[in-house]
Amino acid sequence: MSMINAIVAAVEQVTPLVKHFTFVKEDGSKLPPFSGGSHVVVSMDIGGRVHRNPYSLMGSPEATDAYHISVRKQENSRGGSVFMHEHVTVGMPIKITYPVNLFSLAKKGHKHILIAGGIGITPFMSQIADLNRLGADYEMHYAFRSPEHGAFVEQLKKSCSSRLHCYIDSQGEQLDFKALLGDQPLGTHVYVCGPSSMVTVVLETARNLGWPERHIHNEQFLSPPVGEPFNIQLAKSNIEIQVPADMSMLEAIEAAGVEADYLCRGGVCGRCELQVLETDGAILHNDHFLTDSEKVSCKKIMPCVSRANGKRLLLDL
């Protein structure tokens, strides 16, 4: 996979839990342009172990002197966000992938309803730049815990002006999803990014109101969950690998020196899909990619986020 060699140009604490990072290219040239909603995967060397986390690009797609990401420090994290918060400093070299977009705007949409919860605001920052440039009709609905957690409100006020609607939980302000989605013209698309409870409510509300499936968009990157250690066998490479509790299958495969395909590393894109040849236990599917029937069939697994609990899991790799 082609990577970009970047340098950390700035680090800024924007809320008690969120840090904002600015990356520039190592050789001083411009970074590639991208489309609103894109992310990059950042590689981190944590004690000799490579972590790769996806983060949305927040800047304007037109301003390619620098890339901007924001990272929320996760409690119970396996170390990626903690590393970004505690060890990444100005001047450090950092490797990132080329931008990938799994949360793109529907260009033929007549109106766009953007709904963000907390750090879920990040992919919308670049989408808003695109929507403004195209003169599109949109509304930005942004819910967060308390005033000090409202990262980027001032920036959003400037870019969205009257299109911005904020909901501050500590002040008793609630976003009424049914009222919002129940009163939109035909041809409207809705996009949601935030905590999984919020994403679920938006998806269910839209479906219950009869929104067409292709007008409902969401992005939820998953962190590989921590679990019990288990063993896997790779048929083509002819080796057995132990997957430790705090490592994903994909990371364990990479650490064993076997090359595996990947893109988002968050259970969304489907690129790392592996065929299961044999298994004697259950597969713990954690991804958003496989269909329910594919998950039941146990013929495929997404090693970036999913795990297993048997003694034998023979993969076609």
Add this chain to the structure above:
Amino acid sequence: MASTFKKETFREDYTYSNSAEAIKRFPFPFPEDQYMYSVNIEPHVKGKVGSVCEFTFDVDEHYVAECLDKKITLEQDPGRYQALPHMMDAQWDFLELTMESLSQDYPQHFSLNKNGSVWTWENKPLGIKDTFTFGDSSTLAMEPFDYMGRQVQGDFVLLDHREETLFADAGIVTSQADWSLAFNVGMSWREWHGPVPRATELGVMDRALKHLLNLQFGSPVRRLNWTMTINPRLDTSPENYPQWGGDRNAVNADNVSDLVHLRVELQTLFRLPRSNAIMFSIRCYLINLKDLSTYSRWAKRLHRVQKTMHPDLIEYKGMTKFHPLVVDWLAKFDDGAALDVGTHAE
């Protein structure tokens, strides 16, 4: 890469021909003795010096004549260029990719100077020099995709990525192997691949789509496709069928090696950055059987491939009428000795 461009035609008197150098670098598409439809996609990385994959876009000895033929076709039928309104970002992506690649790879022929968003483009072989504002269509004489689509050999389709599939929402198509842009514009992946025999049953199209939806910016891919065409004609469109369809009746045992051309398409796919669209380019290479048989290895291999071709594919590619003549003519080169895998000439 050619430093001189030939004067030749792809219609009426058909003066098109390949130099010895062009024959040697022809992208022969058959690595094995049998042909079957497959995904056969590989990374579009730099190929050997002098090969058709040395650069992002191949500019060869036919460049000027091909651009002229494209211009004639577009004048006769402006519908060969179509772009739906939501594809404007993709149009600028296309202009940027082509201008940057050409000026970097062929500095003796093309130059691009940027002063902020004010760009100056010079194309010496075609005698074009324009200054315009990137992102502002009113500063170019035509839409950006139309403007640069005329200055690169081959056909281009811009695919919008939405609803988990790809839609052919813009195109500039003047050298197509019997398919119509006017008919396909706005269609989704499964709709426009519907007619390909045996591929749907094999699941080839679904696998290819899945692969393409994950295509990444900065990592383009390519594949070869092929058919056969009578005369070195680029515009074998359904719209102009009356002008070329009947040529198949003129093929006989005496003229088969002059008239029948192997038509190879170098197809490349690029993810475009601003629009998240995909650019699909189809570059056509033509060679008659006589020139192809310069290399006996190719003649032998082509004989075996054609002899074992499934009749559905022969019919789909429009070769039924003259196909036995091709096999007969090639037979004399085939001594039956085993050939190693690969497309090399010697």
